[in-house]
Amino acid sequence: MGIAVNVFVLGLAVAWSGPDPKQLWRLLGEDGIVEWMQFLCFTVIAGLLAFVTIERVRQPDSGRLEILALAGLSLLVALAAVEEISWFQRVLQVQSPDFFLQNNRQAETNLHNLAVGSGSLHKNVILKLIVITGLIHNLILPLLARSRPGVKTFVERFGLYLPPLAASVPYLVLVILSHLLIDHPRKGELGEMFGAVHYLATVFGAYFVGVAYQRTPLFAGAVEGRRVTTLFAMLLAFLLLVSWLLSAGVGATGA
Template sequence: MVTKKWYVHPVIAIGVIINIFVMAMALYWSKNQPALWRLLVEDGIVEWMQFLCFAMTSGLLAFLAVEQWQRTPKINLQLLAFVGLSLLVGLAALEEISWFQRILHIASPEYFMQNNRQGETNLHNLALGKGSLHKNILLKLIAIVGITHNIILPLVAMKRPGVRTFIEKLGGYLPPLLPSVIYVALVAVSHLAIDHPRKGELGEVFGAVHYMTTVFAAYFMGVGYGKRPVFEQAGDARRVSTLFVMLMVYLLFIAWILSAGAGAPQYIATHPGFGAEL
């Protein structure tokens, strides 16, 4: 039987560790702006980690949709939820890196040059009043949904288990409470303790890592999930969990390597003292 306790499950535990590690790096470099820019710069370590985690989560949800169809070949709420969330998270991944525009050196169309706050080909930075769609609407919506899904609903479900059952019937899941509290606390600390114009990227990467691990733990391992998981045999679940933990550490290294090829040169080109100050 797969364990339902998050703190003895390696997948969720490694997600918490990675987020704490990123927060520790930000705090350690908080007095060294060139180093902090290296972490948070466009196409830097944090942004690439977001993309990789969102892309992986989108793939996991797409896999769940296929698995659901193979088990029950009919359109139901759970199938629609998996397909819809996979597309939504995939969109978030592509938006995060502006649809590979900067990597491929593709010039923005005239519409985006005039209406995008950063002159990029993406939707979330489209001008909206004095701000952008991302800052004026999306961030507020993400905060409300995040607090509700990670804190309020799990607390309510502790006294009213029917809430969890109802959410699972709709195709959703509730993440374990303690890892969620750590995730929300890290977001709060990043906003209070880090003085940087791009400090919001930290909260986004914490969310990307948190959701990748809890999606995998719930739907694939059955952690805190009442329905039938993908891996029901303890041996299979243990081996897959070990591989997933290795993959997560690998993603962090890949994000670091990708940032060296994209984010760092961009920052060095506009900040001549970067190398010397590090």
């Protein structure tokens, strides 16, 4: 379902890449469908990781390091969620403080658009880290783990997981296609949304039903796993619908 959602959004971007720029701005602009989808996915991921953290605390065999790693990731993803929509600034119609008006590339109340050199913190630093980390986590380590199972064991010892290549490869291909097929100044938002959906699906798959995961998942039974997976697939489709409605309510812009 995660792959299907991403394919649908890419198809929508291609279909809306016509002579009328308003449609594509509705998809990729500030408070657009893609941006709200990122926020919703990050929010759910943070909640899932927090839930897993609490469950690991209750397990006597859980290490302190893995609990700290899961809790830290939950907080980091929650920060990414509110940063994505500038801490609800536009929703609440709050004016940016003077510091952000002077130092933020978009005059918004967020950290990732702070000026760094000729660009922003996001473009000059964060985006490069995301690309490097994403390639290592989704391609290099999973490929190494196929011939060296100890790699997966080592990663999971720290409370983390490796996405299955069946999910990672389509995700990376879709990111590449979004850059090749779409001509828009904010086309990078597509890749970011693809990553948010991909990680939402793989976080659920690993920790909750044990997809490509060696440790016991939260739903270990086959029947329970199938039922909760069906509900999760419905949730992904619902998140896309909600993001569409939110973009209409707040009003996507070309800023």
